[in-house]
Amino acid sequence: MDFPKGEIKYISGRSFTIQGDDIDTDRIIPARFLKCVSFSALGEQVFADDREELKGNHPFDLDQNKGANILIVNDNFGCGSSREHAPQALMRWGIRLIVGESFAEIFFGNCLALGIPCLTASKEEITKLQKLVNENTSQIWNFNLKDLSISNQKESFKLKIEEGAYNMFYTGKWDATSQLLDENERINNTVKNLPYLNHFN
Amino acid sequence: MSSGTLYDKVWDFHQVKELPGGSTQLFVGLHLIHEVTSPQAFAALNEKKLEVKFPNLTVATVDHIVPTSNQQRPFSDPLAEEMLATLEKNCKSNGIKFHGIGSNSQGVVHVMAPELGLTQPGMTVACGDSHTSTHGAFGAIAFGIGTSQVRDVLASQSLAMKKLKVRRIWVDGSLQKGVYAKDLILHIIRLLGVKGGVGFAYEFAGPAIENLSMEGRMTICNMAIEGGARCGYINPDETTFKYLKGKEYSPKGKEWDKAISWWKSLVSDSEARFDDEIQLDGSSIEPTVTWGITPGQGISIKEKIPNPEILPKNEQQIAKDACKYMDLEPDKPIEGTSIDVCFIGSCTNGRLSDLEEASKVVKDQKVATGIRAFVVPGSQKVAKEAKQKGLDKIFLKAGFEWREPGCSMCLAMNPDKLEGRQISASSSNRNFKGRQGSANGRTLLMSPAMVAAAAINGKVTDVRDFLQD
Ligand code: SF4
Numbered sequence: 001m002d003f004p005k006g007e008i009k010y011i012s013g014r015s016f017t018i019q020g021d022d023i024d025t026d027r028i029i030p031a032r033f034l035k036c037v038s039f040s041a042l043g044e045q046v047f048a049d050d051r052e053e054l055k056g057n058h059p060f061d062l063d064q065n066k067g068a069n070i071l072i073v074n075d076n077f078g079c080g081s082s083r084e085h086a087p088q089a090l091m092r093w094g095i096r097l098i099v100g101e102s103f104a105e106i107f108f109g110n111c112l113a114l115g116i117p118c119l120t121a122s123k124e125e126i127t128k129l130q131k132l133v134n135e136n137t138s139q140i141w142n143f144n145l146k147d148l149s150i151s152n153q154k155e156s157f158k159l160k161i162e163e164g165a166y167n168m169f170y171t172g173k174w175d176a177t178s179q180l181l182d183e184n185e186r187i188n189n190t191v192k193n194l195p196y197l198n199h200f201n
Numbered sequence: 202m203s204s205g206t207l208y209d210k211v212w213d214f215h216q217v218k219e220l221p222g223g224s225t226q227l228f229v230g231l232h233l234i235h236e237v238t239s240p241q242a243f244a245a246l247n248e249k250k251l252e253v254k255f256p257n258l259t260v261a262t263v264d265h266i267v268p269t270s271n272q273q274r275p276f277s278d279p280l281a282e283e284m285l286a287t288l289e290k291n292c293k294s295n296g297i298k299f300h301g302i303g304s305n306s307q308g309v310v311h312v313m314a315p316e317l318g319l320t321q322p323g324m325t326v327a328c329g330d331s332h333t334s335t336h337g338a339f340g341a342i343a344f345g346i347g348t349s350q351v352r353d354v355l356a357s358q359s360l361a362m363k364k365l366k367v368r369r370i371w372v373d374g375s376l377q378k379g380v381y382a383k384d385l386i387l388h389i390i391r392l393l394g395v396k397g398g399v400g401f402a403y404e405f406a407g408p409a410i411e412n413l414s415m416e417g418r419m420t421i422c423n424m425a426i427e428g429g430a431r432c433g434y435i436n437p438d439e440t441t442f443k444y445l446k447g448k449e450y451s452p453k454g455k456e457w458d459k460a461i462s463w464w465k466s467l468v469s470d471s472e473a474r475f476d477d478e479i480q481l482d483g484s485s486i487e488p489t490v491t492w493g494i495t496p497g498q499g500i501s502i503k504e505k506i507p508n509p510e511i512l513p514k515n516e517q518q519i520a521k522d523a524c525k526y527m528d529l530e531p532d533k534p535i536e537g538t539s540i541d542v543c544f545i546g547s548c549t550n551g552r553l554s555d556l557e558e559a560s561k562v563v564k565d566q567k568v569a570t571g572i573r574a575f576v577v578p579g580s581q582k583v584a585k586e587a588k589q590k591g592l593d594k595i596f597l598k599a600g601f602e603w604r605e606p607g608c609s610m611c612l613a614m615n616p617d618k619l620e621g622r623q624i625s626a627s628s629s630n631r632n633f634k635g636r637q638g639s640a641n642g643r644t645l646l647m648s649p650a651m652v653a654a655a656a657i658n659g660k661v662t663d664v665r666d667f668l669q670d
Pocket residue numbers: 264265309310311330332547548549607608611612629630
């Protein structure tokens with residue numbers, strides 16, 4: 001499986017929904033699966049407890065959703081624990097784009113660092129979008145970052161994302177490490193000006 | 202936009218560069234790591250052939266996976282052992298100080314760092330753990346990060362971050378007897394909602410906050426994230442300085458005086474501008490308990506479980522889910538709800554004063570039949586001091602188990618777990634579905650003293666009944 005890299009301007013594929021507000025990262029990946037020193041096995045374990053409960057009828061288990069890469073969610077998705085295991089699990093299952101009413105902040109940042117855009121739209125729009133998606137899971141949806149839209153053959157929805165994240169996906173600079181390392185001299189200057197790293201002088 | 206707040210001042214000191222697109226490269230003064238969110242970060246660093254830039258600004262401990270009954274190495278769980286061994290190896294090869302098992306300074310990362318004096322006013326503190334907000338109690342900007350950011354901080358001691366707005370939450374009055382910091386923060390989250398703080402840093406201020414001990418302040422800031430605020434902080438004052446004085450990593454001698462004057466200069470100005478301000482009365486708050494599946498679903502001990510039909514529209518669905526999952530009936534009092542397990546511990550309420558308050562309730566009483574109750578001190582130091590005060594004996598005599606320090610049943614990554622549909626009274630911070638180790642286990646969050654009262658009566662109890670005279 002290829003993971004996101006470089007500029008992320010278009011994503012297209014099939015979509016499905018996970019419905020409900022305040023879906024926390026403990027549900028996306030239960031704590032027992034954090035016992036690992038590598039992220040590689042997480043894709044299988046995404047939403048493990050919810051899936052277990054629904055015995056094969058969870059959206060992440062349905063045959064028609066295999067290979068889909070766009071997830072439509074509701075409000076405050078990804079709240080709770082900061083575990084990057086949650087977006088890692090979604091990414092390793094195959095998710096490349098998440099659209100919802102709103103996202104928890106740390107989750108949004110973790111997705112950004114992995115190259116998975118999280119975009120928002122109003123409650124009304126998301127409800128409508130979820131309905132369309134659920135009516136026909138085999139249709140292809142096209143996401144266009146520049147237009148900030150997601151569309152099928154007939155309908156198009158306007159989406160939002162904060163400017164910083166937009167630019168990072170657009171330019172491919174969402175993988176921050178190298179950018180941060182460029183500023184060696186400035187980092188050293190910051191250190192020199194911090195009282196607590198200089199005996200409070 | 203805010204100005205003149207502690208948040209603004211500390212932010213400015215740590216700003217390395219404005220990045221294109223509105224985020225800032227922010228320097229991290231104290232980086233804390235543990236076994237769960239760091240191994241993949243070190244692996245990524247090695248892959249990129251990068252080194253740890255300032256090994257002396259990263260400090261490690263082990264907390265999430267440690268067993269609390271027998272801490273003999275190797276751990277009986279091979280995965281837990283592998284995680285600890287990996288952390289040890291990474292610290293060793295990168296020159297990072299590790300506070301391991303048997304070091305007297307090991308503990309839940311948000312308990313051990315403050316008690317060593319590592320957390321100080323004016324710092325930026327980052328850790329791959331959402332409850333890093335705890336350290337804001339000292340007047341630091343402290344926030345949780347994901348593993349990719351742990352990698353970035355290791356490599357560059359900095360990360361890309363957007364400046365938050367600042368909301369001041371002013372709490373008047375003083376808390377009644379039997380009402381603790383935990384009740385106050387559960388009440389605030391109930392008022393503002395679990396996502397009310399998204400995009401904000403919370404400044405907690407006002408008489409009721411100033412009256413809190415450092416431990417109480419840590420409880421408040423710890424749960425800022427449960428209200429959606431990535432960081433919460435309290436301006437440093439004499440209580441802060443007194444706590445820090447003489448701690449292992451606190452400034453000493455002449456540096457101490459200079460430190461105090463710098464710390465004082467960081468306090469939010471009297472004419473500081475906030476993006477939002479909220480005021481509430483602390484004296485009207487009652488002991489608070491969660492009944493649902495988010496920390497925002499809290500009510501006072503004297504209230505009834507809300508009827509989803511009469512809640513605001515946007516809360517109805519999650520309230521219905523909660524009633525179903527928790528198997529609690531709307532319109533019934535929460536007081537008297539039977540419980541199975543009692544847990545006192547965690548980075549929210551696993552500190553000495555928490556155990557002391559709980560022990561007052563437990564003293565000369567017995568845990569109700571059929572209830573499993575246990576105390577897990579937040580750190581080796583807490584355990585040691587509690588034993589010196591004889592608290593362990595009080596709990597043991599009453600029928601509690603007394604365990605070794607760790608995260609334990611807060612998230613149940615170690616052998617301490619709920620079983621099946623068990624329902625717990627817990628002093629921890631999250632009541633999410635499945636949080637305490639059983640996919641359908643249930644959690645009621647409350648103060649440690651309330652957990653103690655629940656253990657004695659075998660059901661949710663108003664702790665004030667135990668505190669008369
Ligand atoms: S005690 Fe709980 S919330 Fe705190 S760090 Fe440990 S697992 Fe996280």
